[in-house]
Amino acid sequence: MASIKASIPKGTRDFGPVEMIRRNHIYDTIKSVFKKFGYQEIQTPTMENLDTLTGKYGDEGDKLIFKILNSGDYMLKADGLKQKGEELSSKNLLPLISEKALRYDLTVPFARYVVMHQNEIAFPFKRFQIQPVWRADRPQKGRYREFYQCDADVVGSNSLLNEAEFICIYDEALSKLGLTDFTIKINNRKILTGIAELIGKPSQIVDLTVAIDKLDKIGLEGVEKELLSKGFTADDLQTLKPVILLAGTNEEKLAQLDTILKTSENSLKGISEIREVFDYLASFKLNKAKIELDLTLARGLNYYTGCIFEVKTNEVTMGSIGGGGRYDDLTGMFGLQNLTGAGISFGADRIYDVLEELNLFPHTTQESTKVLICVFGKEEEKYALPLLASLRAQHIHTELYPFGAKIKKQMQYANDKNIPYVIVIGSDEMQSGKLTFKNMQSGTQDKLSIDEIIEKLMIS
């Protein structure tokens, strides 16, 4: 059989033992905070029905959904399409050849889950979920085609206490991971909606948000240029300008908005929601997080309706490492009306890259195995088996190097694997009952009885 080059699809990665220790460190930290705030874990399937996912992420998002090809001979269906006289476009063909897709995020599958299990769920339902998601994007720095999200969402509670707690969760988890300078940006879609109404273009809310979201990247001029090209007028820009150029403390910004947007009912609602979140937050003590009201924060996903969040680290150059917000009608698409939800997501892979760049992973010389038993022959191997069992019975991570390799090779294995202790058993040891016990770090070794060895390993 001809051999093929070993490779994996671009944007995907293998994770070795060291990486897994680090990744689990991130998951475990975030998970413990989620639990502390009363969130319970669920998982959903890797694939969803394609129609569950389409239409939830905007046009751009839909393009990035990985579709799964149906089994069977789909070419026949293409022929059927042709015979019916319909155009053989990928748009027409797609529903015929694909009805499943890989999940694109965790929020939409969660909404689907809530609808399907609504009779078993006690509301408000607080769930967290840590699973990979897939996007058919072009990979680049900090962007993968397979990556993990760590989501916490609550449905069935419109209290803004949830929003305030999300900020606490971000703060606690990221501080615990060792980040010392990061900003949680907050905004409210209702303010943006209000502005769109104010200038009489409520249907162009998406164009508006996408453009002003880029302010810090392309500057005011760039934003204006983009908006003009989308059909906004110079007058519109005049209305918009004081809002997106807002400066000062969060309190000052809110006070200014009160006057600027006093004619927009929607905007005022959004402003008061943000005030309420800040009021809740006043009772909590944050660790390292900076909270910033940012009117240019928009977020691409178009199901958000209330407060929205985004988290950025100020220590390295990296896209957002988390985001979320409130969505009032995500379950409505699946037939369950009037159920509000809100949630946040941690981008675990980006957080990994940040921690690595800042050298923030705990460098505990994580030893998987504590002691390796080396034997000289078949007899010794047999002699070692009861010892192996009793070490493990004491919960000491122990390996026996199977008979057949030179001692040198066995020692090298212990060294490569960072195993701190080695027991050597040869004919001398079997005769005397005193085994050679070597400390690999110091290089010293003694002849000790089995009980003495166990005792040493237990206390070290």
Place this chain on the structure above:
RNA sequence: GUAGGUAUAGCUCAGUUGGUUAGAGCAUCAGAUUGUGGUUCUGAGGGUCGUCGGUUCGAGCCCGAUUACUUACCCCA
């Protein structure tokens, strides 16, 4: 979808205006050391220079195409 960059040993990379048999470090294996790793020393294996074509007496190097990877844009975690 748009625009750049890169492709040489398992890995990271040198390779002079285009000139004999393409190099280094790391890794691997063997020996110095037949009961001892990590340090040290000695040696060995490992390459259709991404692929196809062109220019040339001669191409790793120049030109064209192609593929893969990568960075940025769009968008996003």
